[in-house]
Amino acid sequence: MDTAVFRLDGVTKRYGELVALDNATLEAGANEYISFLGPSGSGKTTLLRVIAGFEAPEAGRVHFQGRDITNVPAHERGIGFVFQNFALFPHLSVIQNVGFGLTHGKSGLTPAQVEQRALEMIELVGLSGMEGRGVDQISGGQRQRVALARTLTMQPKLVLLDEPLGALDANLRGRMRNELRAIRERLGVTFVHVTGSETEALAMGDRVVVLDRGRIIQIGAPGQVYDHPASPDVAHYLNRFNLFDGKLNAGIFTGAFGAVPVPAAVKGDRDVYAVRYDRMQAVPVGTATAGPSLRATFIASEYLGSAVMNFFDAGDGHVIEMEHHLSLGAPQEFEPRQDYLLTWNPEQAIVFGREVR
Numbered sequence: 001m002d003t004a005v006f007r008l009d010g011v012t013k014r015y016g017e018l019v020a021l022d023n024a025t026l027e028a029g030a031n032e033y034i035s036f037l038g039p040s041g042s043g044k045t046t047l048l049r050v051i052a053g054f055e056a057p058e059a060g061r062v063h064f065q066g067r068d069i070t071n072v073p074a075h076e077r078g079i080g081f082v083f084q085n086f087a088l089f090p091h092l093s094v095i096q097n098v099g100f101g102l103t104h105g106k107s108g109l110t111p112a113q114v115e116q117r118a119l120e121m122i123e124l125v126g127l128s129g130m131e132g133r134g135v136d137q138i139s140g141g142q143r144q145r146v147a148l149a150r151t152l153t154m155q156p157k158l159v160l161l162d163e164p165l166g167a168l169d170a171n172l173r174g175r176m177r178n179e180l181r182a183i184r185e186r187l188g189v190t191f192v193h194v195t196g197s198e199t200e201a202l203a204m205g206d207r208v209v210v211l212d213r214g215r216i217i218q219i220g221a222p223g224q225v226y227d228h229p230a231s232p233d234v235a236h237y238l239n240r241f242n243l244f245d246g247k248l249n250a251g252i253f254t255g256a257f258g259a260v261p262v263p264a265a266v267k268g269d270r271d272v273y274a275v276r277y278d279r280m281q282a283v284p285v286g287t288a289t290a291g292p293s294l295r296a297t298f299i300a301s302e303y304l305g306s307a308v309m310n311f312f313d314a315g316d317g318h319v320i321e322m323e324h325h326l327s328l329g330a331p332q333e334f335e336p337r338q339d340y341l342l343t344w345n346p347e348q349a350i351v352f353g354r355e356v357r
């Protein structure tokens with residue numbers, strides 16, 4: 001019995017010489033929220049397009065609801081897709097846009113039933129009262145909701161969202177995140193959500209899939225990916241770690257901060273020492289520190305609402321970030337252009353090495 005809603009088995013997609021997807025294998029369960037994180041060009045959109053059936057893979061299979069759909073045309077797959085640059089029909093009203101697929105498809109519904117279902121979806125995405133408006137008479141965030149409602153009216157079991165929140169301001173983005181999760185719970189839909197934002201990926205996904213140059217480099221629960229990035233690249237894309245190059249040899253990492261004993265390390269493709277932004281402390285120069293330390297010049301701080309980010313220059317152009325959560329108390333004040341010692345508990349560092357067994 002196949003309980004996965006969809007499954008990719010070794011999917012490879014090439015554009016000429018370029019390998020946009022390299023042997024991608026992944027499955028998602030019913031009612032799961034999966035977020036895809038990866039830099040621009042890593043293959044996120046290509047992966048969604050292969051699942052939806054807009055691109056045929058050169059190798060591998062796509063399964064949906066227990067059936068091999070690799071050769072099934074997109075319009076027969078029953079998979080919903082909200083595109084990165086979604087387009088609404090400008091001459092139609094909100095409700096006409098939302099009901100479009102049912103009116104013009106083979107739904108077999110009467111016009112009254114189509115209207116009923118469209119109204120339900122309009123309510124679900126919080127647009128009640130705007131049914132009759134033209135889509136040029138509503139805001140960008142509201143148009144995004146219309147695009148989502150238009151997809152949901154078709155009652156897909158799988159909805160693919162390609163950076164749907166990118167065009168929204170921070171405030172609206174936060175609200176839409178909560179609403180998407182609530183919709184998922186109400187309708188029992190599996191969502192695959194592509195985002196370039198690590199914050200969004202970690203906040204929204206039951207599981208996070210990290211893509212890099214067409215390859216899936218880690219799959220895991222947000223906490224697992226965050227606490228145990230599988231490689232220096234994952235740590236980099238999470239944008240939560242200071243990364244130091246250096247050399248790991250016989251349990252000692254030698255980097256800009258000197259030589260530090262490393263009790264445990266993760267096998268990686270290069271030697272990298274990673275310290276989370278919120279695991280760094282700054283003390284006056286001359287203070288004796290228990291752990292490793294690195295002298296750096298304070299540049300500036302930035303308030304983020306629930307935290308303060310402090311930026312230091314380690315002298316070699318390497319900017320080091322130190323995050324202070326305001327729930328832990330008032331932030332330290334630093335003098336611009338003054339030197340401090342940055343220090344951390346070495347047991348909290350994550351170290352990658354080529355020579356780890």
Ligand code: ADP
Pocket residue numbers: 015018020038039040041042043044045046047
């Ligand atoms: P992402 O969505 O992660 O930014 P894409 O899936 O759009 O990445 O693209 C992955 C790679 O495939 C990129 O190098 C991109 O330039 C290339 N690519 C995407 N679509 C095409 C296409 N239709 N023809 C040729 N190359 C493409």
Ligand code: MG
Pocket residue numbers: 044045046084162
């Ligand atoms: Mg894309």
